[in-house]
Amino acid sequence: MKVLICDDDRMTLRILEFQFKREGFEIIKAADGREARKILEENNDVDLLIADLYMPFINGMELITFMRDTLQRNTPIIIISMVKVEDKARQALELGADAFMTKPFEMEELMNEINKVKNKIELGTWLKKRLLHAST
Numbered sequence: 001m002k003v004l005i006c007d008d009d010r011m012t013l014r015i016l017e018f019q020f021k022r023e024g025f026e027i028i029k030a031a032d033g034r035e036a037r038k039i040l041e042e043n044n045d046v047d048l049l050i051a052d053l054y055m056p057f058i059n060g061m062e063l064i065t066f067m068r069d070t071l072q073r074n075t076p077i078i079i080i081s082m083v084k085v086e087d088k089a090r091q092a093l094e095l096g097a098d099a100f101m102t103k104p105f106e107m108e109e110l111m112n113e114i115n116k117v118k119n120k121i122e123l124g125t126w127l128k129k130r131l132l133h134a135s136t
Contacts, residue, residue, distance in 0.1 A: 005027060006031075064096050079100045082102070
């Protein structure tokens with residue numbers, strides 16, 4: 001699984017990179033939203049985007065909109081933030097994020113969210129195959 005981690009906090013990037021590599025994930029890092037946007041434009045094989053809500057240049061909400069509306073991709077998105085504001089969490093989910101998590105979080109919690117996302121992907125793939133098979 002190829003994961004793009006976008007956060008302007010270097011420590012968060014390092015911790016997530018270390019943990020995800022231990023889990024066998026391929027990691028791409030971006031230090032801000034503008035860098036993440038460029039990576040997403042050039043790579044259509046990102047399996048999961050984890051992005052901070054508040055970043056320079058392009059924030060997490062704008063990345064969601066970019067993924068869903070501009071690129072028209074259904075790539076799973078998890079938004080992370082130091083601040084839990086119910087309105088922002090609701091807005092992120094309405095824009096198309098799959099989950100919203102407040103920092104600090106336990107790595108186990110994040111892995112649980114990732115597993116939920118992976119299960120959705122696998123279920124969607126299975127359903128597509130079943131529908132294709134049923135129509136032939």
